[in-house]
Every structure is written in C-alpha cells, then in structure tokens.
Amino acid sequence: MKVVPLKEEDLKYLSEKTDRYTFKELKNLSTKRFVRIFVLKEEKEILGYSLCWVFNEEAELHWIEIFPPHRGKGLGKLLLKETLNFLSGEGVKKVFLEVEENNQRAINLYRAFGFKENGRRKNYYPSGRDAILGVLNL
Numbered sequence: 001m002k003v004v005p006l007k008e009e010d011l012k013y014l015s016e017k018t019d020r021y022t023f024k025e026l027k028n029l030s031t032k033r034f035v036r037i038f039v040l041k042e043e044k045e046i047l048g049y050s051l052c053w054v055f056n057e058e059a060e061l062h063w064i065e066i067f068p069p070h071r072g073k074g075l076g077k078l079l080l081k082e083t084l085n086f087l088s089g090e091g092v093k094k095v096f097l098e099v100e101e102n103n104q105r106a107i108n109l110y111r112a113f114g115f116k117e118n119g120r121r122k123n124y125y126p127s128g129r130d131a132i133l134g135v136l137n138l
Contacts, residue, residue: 001040001041001042001047001075001078002040002041002082003038003039003040003041003078003079003082003083003086004038004039004041005036005037005038005039005086006030006037006038006039006049008030010039010046011023011026011027011030013046014026014037014039014046014049017046017067018049018065018067020063020065029051034053034054034055035051035052035053035054036051036052036053036054036059036086036087036090037049037050037051037052038050038052038079038082038083038086040066040075040078040079040082046067047066047067047070047075048064048065048066048067048070048075048076048079049063049064049065049079050063050064050065050079050080050083051063051064052083052087052095054087054090054092056091057091057092057093057094058092058093058094058095058096059087059092059094059095059096060095060096060097061083061095061096061097062097064076064079064080064083064106066079076105076109077109077112080109080110080113081113084113084136084138087138088138092138093137093138094135094136094137094138095115095135095136095138096133096134096135097110097115097133097134097135098121098124098131098132098133098134099131099132099134100125100127100129100130100131100132101120101129101130101131101132102129107132110134110136113136114136114137115134115135115136116134116135116136117132117133117134118133118134118135119133120132120133121133
C-alpha cells in the first residue's frame with residue numbers, strides 16, 4: 001500500500017470511485033499548477049485520495065476520502081500522514097482545512113495530527129451546520 005501523486009492514467013478510475021468530482025473536473029484540477037492530488041493505492045486499486053491547494057508555504061487540505069469498504073481500517077491516517085509528508089517536502093509550512101462540525105471521525109483524525117481549531121464559519125453548510133477551521137504548522 002502506498003500514497004503517490006495522481007497520474008493521468010488514474011483519472012478515470014478515480015472519477016468512477018468518488019461522488020465528489022467528475023472525470024472532467026478531476027482532469028481540469030490535475031492540470032492546475034497549485035493543485036496536488038494524492039492517491040492511496042493497493043496494487044492498481046485506488047482506496048482513497050486527498051486533494052490540496054498549494055500556495056507557496058501554505059496549503060489547504062481541500063478534500064480527503066477513503067472509499068467504502070476500506071473505511072475504519074486506519075487508512076485515513078496513512079493517507080493524511082503521507083499527504084502532509086509530500087506537502088512538507090515541497091516546502092509547505094502551514095496547512096489549513098475546514099470540516100463540518102458533526103464530522104467527529106474527521107475531527108478526531110485532524111486533532112491526532114496536531115491540527116488546531118482557529119475559527120468557525122457559522123451556518124456554512126446547507127444543513128445549517130458550522131464549518132470548523134483548522135490549521136497545522138509543519
């Protein structure tokens with residue numbers, strides 16, 4: 001099992017696994033200079049991915065997902081750890097994120113890695129829930 005930068009040949013497979021982005025959206029994102037997409041792979045199967053925006057020494061963890069039925073096996077920890085390692089290797093010093101206030105599994109994961117809450121966006125989501133803003137100094 002390994003985390004690697006997304007390759008063009010993985011775009012179609014990834015777009016079929018996630019509900020978040022279409023093939024066209026992923027292809028477009030993958031060409032952006034500031035976008036980093038990492039995939040967690042076992043052999044040729046993609047088990048999850050992360051998508052980040054990098055601006056000089058700062059990055060935003062825009063999305064991280066482990067696909068069912070691979071959840072609950074610690075793979076999110078592996079994916080986040082390796083994503084942060086890649087970002088650090090690029091000279092990123094600070095990582096930002098947002099998470100829905102009721103997503104306790106994600107909140108616990110981010111806290112375990114040292115992310116600190118640094119604000120909220122009230123009623124941010126269509127559900128009326130707040131977005132918790134987090135930051136991590138690498």
